[in-house]
Amino acid sequence: MHPLIQHIQKLTSGFEIAEEPILSFFETKDFKKKDILQEEGKRCSSYFFVVKGCLRLFFTDINGVEQTMQFALENWWITDLNAFRSGRKSAYTIQALEETEVLAITAANYELMLAELPIAEKYFRLVYERAYAASLLRIQMISRMPKPEFYELFQSRYPEFIQRIPQKVLASFLGFTPEYLSELRKNIAKRKSNP
Amino acid sequence: MHPLIQHIQKLTSGFEIAEEPILSFFETKDFKKKDILQEEGKRCSSYFFVVKGCLRLFFTDINGVEQTMQFALENWWITDLNAFRSGRKSAYTIQALEETEVLAITAANYELMLAELPIAEKYFRLVYERAYAASLLRIQMISRMPKPEFYELFQSRYPEFIQRIPQKVLASFLGFTPEYLSELRKNIAKRKSNP
DNA sequence: TTTATTTCTTAAACCAGCTTAAGTTTTGCG
DNA sequence: CGCAAAACTTAAGCTGGTTTAAGAAATAAA
Numbered sequence: 001m002h003p004l005i006q007h008i009q010k011l012t013s014g015f016e017i018a019e020e021p022i023l024s025f026f027e028t029k030d031f032k033k034k035d036i037l038q039e040e041g042k043r044c045s046s047y048f049f050v051v052k053g054c055l056r057l058f059f060t061d062i063n064g065v066e067q068t069m070q071f072a073l074e075n076w077w078i079t080d081l082n083a084f085r086s087g088r089k090s091a092y093t094i095q096a097l098e099e100t101e102v103l104a105i106t107a108a109n110y111e112l113m114l115a116e117l118p119i120a121e122k123y124f125r126l127v128y129e130r131a132y133a134a135s136l137l138r139i140q141m142i143s144r145m146p147k148p149e150f151y152e153l154f155q156s157r158y159p160e161f162i163q164r165i166p167q168k169v170l171a172s173f174l175g176f177t178p179e180y181l182s183e184l185r186k187n188i189a190k191r192k193s194n195p
Numbered sequence: 196m197h198p199l200i201q202h203i204q205k206l207t208s209g210f211e212i213a214e215e216p217i218l219s220f221f222e223t224k225d226f227k228k229k230d231i232l233q234e235e236g237k238r239c240s241s242y243f244f245v246v247k248g249c250l251r252l253f254f255t256d257i258n259g260v261e262q263t264m265q266f267a268l269e270n271w272w273i274t275d276l277n278a279f280r281s282g283r284k285s286a287y288t289i290q291a292l293e294e295t296e297v298l299a300i301t302a303a304n305y306e307l308m309l310a311e312l313p314i315a316e317k318y319f320r321l322v323y324e325r326a327y328a329a330s331l332l333r334i335q336m337i338s339r340m341p342k343p344e345f346y347e348l349f350q351s352r353y354p355e356f357i358q359r360i361p362q363k364v365l366a367s368f369l370g371f372t373p374e375y376l377s378e379l380r381k382n383i384a385k386r387k388s389n390p
Numbered sequence: 391t392t393t394a395t396t397t398c399t400t401a402a403a404c405c406a407g408c409t410t411a412a413g414t415t416t417t418g419c420g
Numbered sequence: 421c422g423c424a425a426a427a428c429t430t431a432a433g434c435t436g437g438t439t440t441a442a443g444a445a446a447t448a449a450a
Contacts, residue, residue: 061339067335067339069331070331081324081327081328081331082328082332085324085328114317114320118313118316122309122316124320124324125309125319125320125323128320128323128324128326128327129276129280129319129323131323131327132276132326132327132330133276133277133280135327135331135334137277138334139264139330139333139334139337140262140264142334143337143338143370144256144262144264144370146436166397166398167398168396168397168398175338176437176438177437177438177439178397178398178399179398179399179400179437179438179439179440180436181398182398182400183400183401183437185399186399186400341406342406342407361427361428362427362428363426363428371407371408372407372409373427373428373429374407374408374409374410374428374429374430375406375408376428377428377429377430378407378429378430378431380429381429
């Protein structure tokens, strides 16, 4: 069974779903490491579901530094949601951090699917409900927690990110400089050897 | 027509809705300024839709400082979403900043309503889709923008907040100290008189 | 395997925003 | 109204985290 269908069944807790009618709204695409899926400033045409691999969404700030705002591992959705919803140009670039397989859906097909399949409304309601709740927790961690504590919490909760993602990119996602992340890691390592 | 029904029609762009079957899932409640709607550590029983007035959601940090994470003005939903979804105890307090009228719905009724009314799935899908997108922008403003710039942007986008909300609470929501907010305001005022 | 490029580390100097502390203004209440 | 409590302001001193700069290690290219 396709990973998307599995994910839908998991979230909607076991509704009977026919695979074919859902998947017909999507197109499978493969990307190599460093490939660009969506370019900043270009029309945002697709919403991506990661089947295998890892993507990141970032923009380039006024100092020319790439600011990574989101990751997407397996079973995550990713796009510039504001641009996708409004049909405007994307404020972000989406890039593959690994060899990645996605399902892509256009805005037109997204609307069609939601109109035709009630299960899609339920599924996306649940996807956004969780994503919104997670996003609020992220705000709390980013803005109300000492950075060393935040990093250690992140490390314990999302160990797979630490493994798979370059430090420079991870530092940017967490909202600090690579130099500072390097220092944090050194301190943590030191503390573990000298208890 | 009730403000909630108006809001549903606005988001779902004009579906015909019968008022009575929807409102029957809710209870109207009124609160005075400073009343507590939800206490930290108590079971999170309700989800609130603000009909009139203003609420805030906060927790008390290890230094005893109240950290305001969210506001809700007219037509906003507010609760500890994680606690409401899972039936666990709330990590936050919800308090009225003004005299406030809400519609309250229990977790059981929320599930019932979603199961019985397809329009509710669509409506909440859209509510969360917007809230999630807004939350991502908020992360970007909080963590990737110089604070003076962030404050001025916030001021221009949400002038009604600046009017209605005590500075101390606003400072906490923005993630800085009241003293620093005071200094920012002074600098902005100075800049406006000396152009 | 050698060379070029990018990533990661280290450490010193610096600064935005916090802490502290004291004064002023506003709000709430008897 | 009059007083207490809370909210806001101001300013000096401090600190967590950035900037800058240079070198070491890993990846990629050739």
